[in-house]
Amino acid sequence: MCNGVCVCGVCVYTHTTRIGQGPRLSCFFLQLSHPLAGGKWYKRHLTYQIVNWPWYLPQQQVQLAVKVAFELWSNVSSLVFWEAPGGPADIRLTFFHGDHNDGLNNAFDGPGGALAHAFFPRRGEAHFDNDERWSLQSGKGRNLFIVVAHEVGHTLGLEHSPVRSALMSPYYKKLGKDFVLSWDDILAIQNLYGKPSRGSAVQLPGNLFTRFQAWSPGIPGSDHQQETFGSHYCQSSFDAIALGKGLYIFKGSHFWVVSRGGNTTGPQPLQAKWPRLPAAIDAVTLSEADGKFYFFKGGRYWRYKGSALEAGFPRKCIASSLPRHPDASLYYQPLRRLVLFKGPKYYVVSEESLQLEPYYPRSLKDWSGVPSRVNGALTYQDGFVYFFRDEQYWKFDPAELQVVATGKWAMELPWLGCLDRNTGQTLS
Numbered sequence: 001m002c003n004g005v006c007v008c009g010v011c012v013y014t015h016t017t018r019i020g021q022g023p024r025l026s027c028f029f030l031q032l033s034h035p036l037a038g039g040k041w042y043k044r045h046l047t048y049q050i051v052n053w054p055w056y057l058p059q060q061q062v063q064l065a066v067k068v069a070f071e072l073w074s075n076v077s078s079l080v081f082w083e084a085p086g087g088p089a090d091i092r093l094t095f096f097h098g099d100h101n102d103g104l105n106n107a108f109d110g111p112g113g114a115l116a117h118a119f120f121p122r123r124g125e126a127h128f129d130n131d132e133r134w135s136l137q138s139g140k141g142r143n144l145f146i147v148v149a150h151e152v153g154h155t156l157g158l159e160h161s162p163v164r165s166a167l168m169s170p171y172y173k174k175l176g177k178d179f180v181l182s183w184d185d186i187l188a189i190q191n192l193y194g195k196p197s198r199g200s201a202v203q204l205p206g207n208l209f210t211r212f213q214a215w216s217p218g219i220p221g222s223d224h225q226q227e228t229f230g231s232h233y234c235q236s237s238f239d240a241i242a243l244g245k246g247l248y249i250f251k252g253s254h255f256w257v258v259s260r261g262g263n264t265t266g267p268q269p270l271q272a273k274w275p276r277l278p279a280a281i282d283a284v285t286l287s288e289a290d291g292k293f294y295f296f297k298g299g300r301y302w303r304y305k306g307s308a309l310e311a312g313f314p315r316k317c318i319a320s321s322l323p324r325h326p327d328a329s330l331y332y333q334p335l336r337r338l339v340l341f342k343g344p345k346y347y348v349v350s351e352e353s354l355q356l357e358p359y360y361p362r363s364l365k366d367w368s369g370v371p372s373r374v375n376g377a378l379t380y381q382d383g384f385v386y387f388f389r390d391e392q393y394w395k396f397d398p399a400e401l402q403v404v405a406t407g408k409w410a411m412e413l414p415w416l417g418c419l420d421r422n423t424g425q426t427l428s
């Protein structure tokens with residue numbers, strides 16, 4: 001992305017494994033044409049967009065955590081932030097896998113290591129490693145709220161602070177009784193943008209932000225919730241997809257159904273149709289053999305006939321030699337079996353025995369051209385197998401055993417229900 005005309009301050013979070021020390025953030029700057037660091041925005045009202053979502057965190061919680069992360073900065077400065085869910089936006093937050101065109105040195109590296117990086121104004125981008133174990137609870141994984149707040153600081157023009165307790169310190173900051181922003185962060189932002197016009201700064205202690213699920217207001221699925229927090233799958237991505245009488249699209253705690261005629265209903269809460277399912281899922285398949293739904297989440301899987309959970313479910317994946325947290329699953333007609341995808345491997349499972357078939361797992365290379373870590377997969381009625389990851393799709397021909405087309409699903413596959421049939425524009 002960097003070429004001779006942009007000034008990219010790329011700040012990379014990394015952590016060492018040294019005992020007794022928190023994750024360390026190291027920063028380096030790629031300054032290609034001018035040795036300018038920083039820079040600032042010349043307006044006070046800035047919009048932001050969450051371009052896509054980490055698939056295993058409820059979207060409402062991520063949205064709230066991001067909102068509050070921006071609020072930390074707006075509460076102590078003259079800045080005001082608005083979310084612009086469909087874009088365009090001044091500041092874009094995007095979750096990427098591995099190399100994402102920021103130069104190979106800045107490719108993400110899976111769990112641990114680099115967590116995120118951001119660009120100084122006025123590029124307006126912060127990138128997060130989609131393979132990191134992000135969390136919005138204390139004590140688990142990497143706290144997404146604190147990392148978003150830090151990276152947003154960079155997008156606003158702040159460099160690393162030498163003050164150990166500062167959010168902008170290159171050290172990962174744990175949430176505790178202290179304020180999230182130290183005096184040094186506040187001075188730095190006020191230096192660029194001045195004090196809030198709305199009176200004195202309001203700050204809350206850090207430990208208030210350790211449980212975003214407790215913050216989620218509203219009843220899931222209520223219209224209000226939808227208006228406030230819902231982001232349509234068409235605008236970002238989804239967690240899982242399956243084809244039955246209609247197309248079922250899952251995202252966070254909700255699902256949509258796109259009918260064959262192209263009518264979309266939803267979002268509805270998962271648990272309204274499938275009681276006892278967890279709040280979000282990793283993968284889903286509708287068996288073409290018996291019309292049963294299989295849902296996978298974490299280390300367990302559920303099987304439903306209609307809305308009835310079958311006896312003996314959920315089961316442990318490990319008991320069937322299946323991977324935990326599969327990326328996607330589908331019913332594969334040529335084998336008349338379920339296939340699960342996880343990282344560089346795939347698994348073939350018999351529905352009768354619910355056991356992994358002999359000689360599996362095998363390498364994903366058998367599916368020539370299919371990328372790893374897809375969000376969802378299904379066999380469509382045209383006989384092709386479609387794989388989805390973020391905004392891309394890959395169309396796989398089971399006869400040729402290779403990918404024969406790829407592109408952006410929201411724009412190119414009308415059966416996903418994202419094209420406005422009147423205008424040909426994507427719906428927002």
Ligand SMILES: *[C@@H]1O[C@H](CO)[C@@H](O)[C@H](O)[C@H]1NC(C)=O
Pocket residue numbers: 068069071072075202203204
């Ligand atoms: C920002 O200030 C408002 C009150 O003006 C307060 O309700 C809110 O919790 C504050 N947000 C943060 C993140 O401190």
Ligand SMILES: *[C@@H]1O[C@H](CO)[C@@H](O)[C@H](O)[C@H]1NC(C)=O
Pocket residue numbers: 259260261262263
């Ligand atoms: C789509 O929904 C509308 C309104 O509910 C209905 O009138 C129409 O017949 C539906 N179309 C199809 C193809 O199902």
